[in-house]
Amino acid sequence: MLKIKNNFDLKSTITCGQIFRYTKTDYGFIVILKDRVISLREDKDYIIVNSSNENNLKEIIFDYFDLNRDYDKIGKEIIKKDSKIKDAINFSKGLRMIHQDPFETLISYIISQNNRVPSIANSLNLISKNYGTKVIFENNEYYLFPSIEKMVTLTVNDFRNCKVGFRDKYIYEAMQKIANKELNLESIKDMSSSDSLKYLMKFKGIGMKVASCILLFAYQKFDVYPIDTWVKKFMKDCYNIEDEKSIREFTLNTYREYSGLAIQYMFNYKRNSNDK
């Protein structure tokens, strides 16, 4: 068991759309990480974490929820650059960018193209159930996301059977390229944001939006960001900017290295607050 200071917003961090595989329980949340299942429960000033694997639990949790980063400071920096975003930042106070596993994130966001959240979650759960390791935790069964080694052995049809639809071949091809080292997830860490965008978009099934999500959610490249309908709405309402190219230009010029975070705050504000 691990007890950490409750200094972030657990609920919105987990449910704001960054991750697909979590369960709401009557006491909190269950989240499946790369190598373990964790449960999180809020208890006044603390968050109680239990896990199927207690090894390095504190480091893993701090890394996953990005707890060593000073988000308040970044928020203040963003407000300095542009006061109109203040409401969005105040609304999103405590929201943290989850540091996800690159491999699972890659597959998740390839599946996310032209797809809805429940369907994406369903596919990821099927892949995990069929090919991942079973973990018993607090008397329930969970399945870890399969290893790369296991996934490279699968066929196009194996993926099709996990209800990923026409994306089956994209996943299959990505797996083949990981196997022959044409796609090296590790190498992305050292690339600049624009280089890593170009690199990822070379692969089939990965366009601008999918690549941006992978870089923001798995590599913490905060100057990269996906633009969706909610962000467009915010931009239209606040600045009267509509087309995507102008939105990108404005965002990068205004928020610079924190563009991804600024966009995430706008998204969260527009989607989850009453100001629609």
Add this chain to the structure above:
DNA sequence: TCCCAGGACTACT
């Protein structure tokens, strides 16, 4: 039963 939402690719201009 049909129709729709949801990104990226392909094959056209």
Add this chain to the structure above:
DNA sequence: AGTAGTCCTGGG
């Protein structure tokens, strides 16, 4: 360089 048509699933 720009864009219509297509791919599939789940839900209304």
